[in-house]
Amino acid sequence: DTAVSQTPKYLVTQMGNDKSIKCEQNLGHDTMYWYKQDSKKFLKIMFSYNNKELIINETVPNRFSPKSPDKAHLNLHINSLELGDSAVYFCASSQDPLSRTTDGYTFGSGTRLTVV
Amino acid sequence: KNQVEQSPQSLIILEGKNCTLQCNYTVSPFSNLRWYKQDTGRGPVSLTIMTFSENTKSNGRYTATLDADTKQSSLHITASQLSDSASYICVVGVNYGGSQGNLIFGKGTKLSVKP
Secondary structure, three states, X not given: OOOEEEEOOEEEEOOOOOEEEEEEEOOOOOEEEEEEEOOOOOEEEXXXXXXXXXXXXXXXXXXXXXXXXXXXXXXXXXXXXXXXXXXXXXXXXXXXXXXXXXXXXXXXXXXXXXXX | OOEEEEEOOEEEEEOOOOEEEEEEEEOOOEEEEEEEEEOOOOOOEEEEEEEOOOOEEEEOOEEEEEEOOOOXXXXXXXXXXXXXXXXXXXXXXXXXXXOEEEEEEOOOEEEEEEO
């Protein structure tokens, strides 16, 4: 019974393609996030949504567009994929935005994106 | 600039031995510090979280310490097991007030426990 689930787990695609990664949480959390973990293993926040509203939008190319149809889902769409987009993308959720700095922060298993 | 530095980058120990991982941070305004364990191919899982006023917290064989004055934290693993092989990530929370905040992640220490 996965709390934060992402699909697909692996994604290999060619440069220039458009792809989406889906995320769903069944924890009843209000806030969801997308993180990118590059080859150096740094986890960096990309976006955060609270109750379907965008609250964090870090310096990310506008080829990346998050979409939250409801508070249990936060999908990530990437246009015109580039080699540098290859990384592991993690979805996460928390009870509310302040949980980011306190507790209740649950990560998904990640989506390994490889752009060739 | 908010930064979290961890050492060592990697560590190999024998099963049953103890080890200590280090985390130094320059983060302001500090909210809390947490240690995560990330198994290969999995998302990070929280081990401990400490606020400014706490200087030690345990979770089974994991004990984290925090020195807010020197801005250092350590994670001590006792009687290591093969399943402890993972990356351990130090994460510092920044709270700007209201609903604004962020988490600053270290690069992690990759621990390998050998039989």
